[in-house]
Amino acid sequence: MFQLVLKIYELRHQGNGYMLPEIKRFLEKKKYNECALLAGHLGLQDHFTIDEVAVPLILQNKLNLLETYLRGNSGQQMLVVQFLDRMCEKGYNINNLVSSMSVPDVKMSHLQKKSISKLATRLAKLYEIPNDLIPNIVTARGLGALRFLLYKRYIENSMAAGSWEDMVENAVGDNETLQLELVEQLQWYNDAKSAAKWANFYKIPDEKLSHPVIEERKRLAEGPTSAPAAVGGEESWEDELMSVDGMDAYYYKLNLDPSSIQLVDTKEKYHECISRLSRPGLTIGVDSEWKPSFGNTTQRIALMQFATSDQIFLLDMITLHSLLHKSDWFLLANALFCNEEMIKLGYGFDSDLKMVVKTYPFLKEPLTHLKRTVDLEKLAAKVIDKAINLMPDTVGDSDDEGLEDKDSGVNVKFQAVEQRGLSELVRQCFGKPLNKGEQMSDWERRPLRNTQIQYAALDAFVLLEVYERLKETAKREKMEIDVEPPVTVKWSKDSKLDRMKAKAKNYRPPKSTFTPKPETTAYLGSEMEPGQFRVVVDSMLQGLGRQLRNCGVDVQILNYDEDHQKAVQAAMQENRIVLSSGTPYQTICSKIGAERCYNVDNTLPAKEQIVGVLQHFKVKVKKEDILSRCQVCNSDNFLQIPSKDVLRMSEKAENMKRSHGAPPRDSWDEHMLTTYQINSRNTSFVKTGVDIRIDTIPQKIFSIVDSFYICVKCGKIFWEGPHMASACEQFAHVLNL
Structure with missing residues (x-):
């Protein structure tokens, strides 16, 4: 009601100070609720000190009212958080504050150090206050993170030593208070040896240490110095390695040779990776990693993993961030996530996509057009709900079996940590869980440890194996389940924290307005073949563009960073039809005429959009x-070459790479030159100089296919395989419309 009155009488405006006497009368009567509501909604907070309104609200534990009062006033927000920061200081006397304020109905139970620290941390994050202005809150955050890490290591035993040390070092940093707290906490966990190691690492003087830690420090100094033990863990590296060998009996392992794992950390490797992954018919496991923040840093994606049946690519997002441009990142969205020609598998995909968009906000719009993206968490829930056993070959396995390695000769027992999420799903599918010891790692530190690389590779690759098991189970149990359930865009919605931040800044998103969909002008031309139909597709309809191109249509697809004017130019200069939607359609239509445009219904999936376009233009x-x-460059000019010639070209290129030189030209080189106009010595076309992408062919394909088709324009190589039958089946709905 109060908000309605403000709106009707337009009370929130410049010069509304005439309301101040009324607000101050409420303040004199200690009616802090009314005062906060009026001052906050009228934007008059700057006429009051924090001691007059904000601090009493804190003492009375009226925190919702406090946030209402502070809304839209960054100056007051800063002052309040800094006041809370002072309250977090060691030795701060809350009783002195209460007695000096004369505020009625103080809630002392909510003014304990822990409660104030939580409030301070939350508001500092909500109002985005810089860390250097709130040192006590930063220390409180670090202390909470440190205690959490100690619990994970010593109670849960769920973190690997390397990960734990990295995260402790990050949480503690240069803060001397936290350094001392770490040493004290380790002694409390009865690990004086580790306490002494960390004391040495941080060069803490003896006078600040307890007697047991000083004695342990002396013993370390007297010991051998040639092979010091790792900081932060009681076991040596050798002990840890022995434990890892023993763990193989309990945890699920990567069923792929480590040589198949490729770290992608250059622009060239990135584009090669996208090229390999964008082959039609592939199923790809997708995962990502980022460093836990504990509230003191902004999180960003650090690693993305893409796994196929024979290779795993680890994209070093930290390194690539400074090497790639927007257009390169758009390629990731368009060629993979929005491509209907391959299946992408994830587990808890929402969190991965949220982090991608948090790091690269400009990818939010294109990623809302996800195609054939399967969240195994949701698919597994449907299959497990109906299946009795995901492992039909196993009966009556004991829950405790495998906790002891009986065959390796290593006497190691593992604590049975409760499995959750993907690890539990893998256990249900294959009898062994995943080792999640590296999950909470410093994924931004370079170089990555080998254990991190193995962990990241397995997390993506195992998705392929789980997907096959779920499909087998669904087929065996004759379940009527869609194994490619439609994707949702829940991840694209603002988080609760984002909404609260917008509210704190007094931001109101504009209401959407409904615009009636304009009718497309009827096409009066005759029937045509796909090759005669020339179109330019707006950036928001890239999925439709790829579908049309796969059906043989001459398609130019705009990138997300290209202006709609380019579609107008293509229509006028190259005689193309423009496919667009919404407001861009109206703009383009006004420039080139309705007969040269088609208004696509962007609420439909591309599979249905293509039917409408082909029927309308009688294709x-x-x-x-x-x-x-060619799905890459749109050319329809291919060179068909026998498999034996392509194999020889591949072998020759590999030999030249190893020998760093070119052997003398032979008769086969002349054959390739005269027959195909190919320079086999550098695997390129003679006339255009375009490189032939010979290294994208898996070795096993040479023995399966009779010939290859090379795109003369871009050098990409294609071949007929099972994906051809799959593609024909995929487009059966448009054949002979």
Whole structure:
């Protein structure tokens, strides 16, 4: 009601100070509720000190009212958080504050150090206060993080030593208070040896240490110095390695040779990775990692993993961040996540996508057009709900079996940590859980440890194995389940914290307005083949563009960073039809005429959009049109070469790379030059100089196919395989419309 009155009488405006006497009368009567509501909604907070309104609200534990009062006033927000920071200082006397304020109905039970610290931390995050202005809150955050890490290591035993040391070092940093707290806490956990090691690491003087730690420090100094033990863990590295060998009997392992794992940390490797992953028919496991923040740093994605059946790519997002441009990142969204030609698997995909968009906000719009992206968490819930056993070959396994390695000769027992999430799903599928000891790691530190690399690779690769097991189970149990459930865009919605931050800044998002969809002008032309149909597709319809190209249509697809004016130019200069939607359609239509445009219904999936376009323009697609164009560059000019010649070209390129030189030209080189206009000595076309992407062919393919098709324009290589039948099946709905 109060908000309605403010709006009707337009009370929130410049010069509304005439309301101040009324607010101050409430203040004199210690009616802090009324005072806070009026001053906050009228934007008059700067006329009051924090001691007059904000501090009494804190003492009375009226925190919702406090946030209402502070809304939209960054200056008051800063002052209040800094006041809370002082309250977090060691030795601060809350009783002195209460007795000096004369505030009625003080809630002493909510003014304990822990409660104030939690409030201070939350408001500092909400109001985005810089760390250097709130040193006590930063220390409180670090103390909470440190205690959490000690619990994970010593009570849960769920963190690997290397990960734990990295995270402790991050949490403690240069803060001397936290350094001393770490040493004291380690002694409390009865680990004086580790306490002494960390004391040495931080060069803490003896006078600040307890007697047991000083004695342990002396023993360390007297010991051998040639091979010091690792800081932060009681076991030596050798002991830890022995434990890792023993753990193989309990935890699920990567079923792929480590040589198949490739770290992608250059622009060239990135584009090669995208090229390999964008082959039609692939199923790809996707995962990502980021460093836990404990509230003191902004999180960003640090590593992305993409796994196929024979290779795993680890994208070093920290290194690539400074090497790639927006157009390169758009390629990741368009060629992989929004590509209907391959399946992408994830587990808890929402959190991965949220972190991608948090790091690269400009990818939010293109990623809302996800295609064939399967969240195994949701699929597994459906399958497990109906299946009795995901492992049909196992009966009556004991829950405790495998906790002891009986075959390796290493006498090691492991604490049975409760499995959750993907680890538990893997256990249900294959009998062993994942080792999540590296999950909470400093994923931004370079170089990555080998254990981190193995962990990250397995997390992506195991998704492929789990997906196959779920499909097998669904088929065996004759379940009527969609194994490619439709994706949602819940991840794209603002988080609760984002909404609260917007509210704190008094931001109101504009209300959407409904615009009636304009009708597309009827097409009066005759029937045509796909190759005769030339279109330019707006950036918001890239999925439709790729579908049309796969059906043989001549398609130019705009990138997300290209202006709609480019579509207008292509329509006028190259005689193309523009496919667009919404406001951009109206703008383009006004420039080139309705007969040169088509208004696509962007609420439909691309599979249905393509039917509407082909029917409207009377395009007749035949089986031979499917995949008749290069999916990369749109060319329909291919060179068909026998498999034996392509194999020899591949072997020659590999030999030249190893020998760092070119052997003398032979008769086969002349054959390739005269027959195909290919320079086999540098695997490129003679006329254009375009490199032939010979290294993208898996070795096993040479023995399966008879010939290859090389795109003359961009050098990409294609071949007929099972994906061809799959593509024809995928586009059966548009054949002979």
